Amino acid sequence: MLPGSEVEALVEYVKYLSIRGQMETALHLIVYELEDREVVDENGQPVLDESGEPLLQRTPLDPSRYPEQRDDVMSYLEEIMEGWESANQQIIVPNENTIPADDRSPVEVLASIEAGRQLFYGKADCKKCHGPTGLGDGQQTDHDNWNKVQKKFLDDIDLKLKDIDKRVAAGDLDEAGQQRLTNDRVELSRWQEVADTFYKTRNAIPRNLRQGIYRGGRRRIDIFHRVFTGIAGTPMPGSGPATLDPEAKSALTEIEMWNLVDYVLSLPYEAPSRPRKALPVNVSEVAN
Known part of the structure; x- marks a missing residue:
């Protein structure tokens, strides 16, 4: 139905989609490992929350800003491309x-x-x-590999939320500690809602x-x-x-x-x- 040149073009585009999918899965792994950082003002001073503690915010994925993220992205990309470059030897x-x-x-x-x-x-x-x-x-x-990553992310959030509930129930935290756990619960719940709404896990x-x-x-x-x-x-x-x-x-x-x-x-x-x-x-x- 299609001339040879168009078939080849379609094949190349499908390969590109596969590579992009592999890279998106790798980016998920990077995002899940991001740690919280202290929020600073324009003078570089830490911003404090209502309890006087440094305000924490999840580090955004921005390889152009964070060298360690750029290194991780390039490492994953090199690994993915090595697999495609050696594919012809694995026919x-x-x-x-x-x-x-x-x-x-x-x-x-x-x-x-x-x-x-x-x-x-x-x-x-x-x-x-x-x-x-x-x-x-x-x-x-x-699950397939993509959904395994997503499921692990949601399972980890669920475990963290349960841990927060246990620590609150123990009642051995001061007001500042209680506030930090409340903030953590709100942030984790927000991530859980976004992931579960837009990236529902599907069984294979x-x-x-x-x-x-x-x-x-x-x-x-x-x-x-x-x-x-x-x-x-x-x-x-x-x-x-x-x-x-x-x-x-x-x-x-x-x-x-x-x-x-x-x-x-x-x-x-x-x-x-x-x-x-x-x-x-x-x-x-x-x-x-």
Whole structure:
């Protein structure tokens, strides 16, 4: 549908979006580690609160102003770009001797599908997430990397709020100490409300394999790559070796991965994936 030049342009833009997403996740990590600083006036003197204590304010994310933040940003960016620059050396090329032939007999295909089914429910344990029927109704409580960071942030706030409540209930703080805890509670609650309103955490819901719709392509080689490498940033693990070292061990052999490919691609054509249509309703008049 698109000429080659436009396809290449689209690919480059999608890569850019991926890099931006990685960088935004890294910025979240930087923000969560920011500490409070004393507020100072135009003369550089600390501003005091109502209790006479120095007024504290969360350090803003401003790499142009704070050298340590700039160093952190550049460190994360270099790490991200190193991964992309080395990506071409990590391309997965299946062993030609393991790739199923195009002219397999129906008996051979069925045998591979059955082997894949055994792996799905056994050694590969795909049912844990994709569910016993492949509907994506297995575990529903895990998160992708982005949401794990967000969930940790909200969990940490919740723990700090509970700690404040315990310290207030202990009743061993003077008025100034009570005021500081009150200020901390207001600030933490504000961060919690903003994060929970605009950045709600979402669970990583496994794919319904019976729909025949796959992110990343539906060709056999596309599914093989997903099985081999997993999906980065998500709970889905890879079944291939962690490195391209020929001596590295993998959870499944390549032949077993192709068996899984055959089974996954067969699921949309099974009877449970194609429910029967409702029978026509008898609309003829019924005699009294």
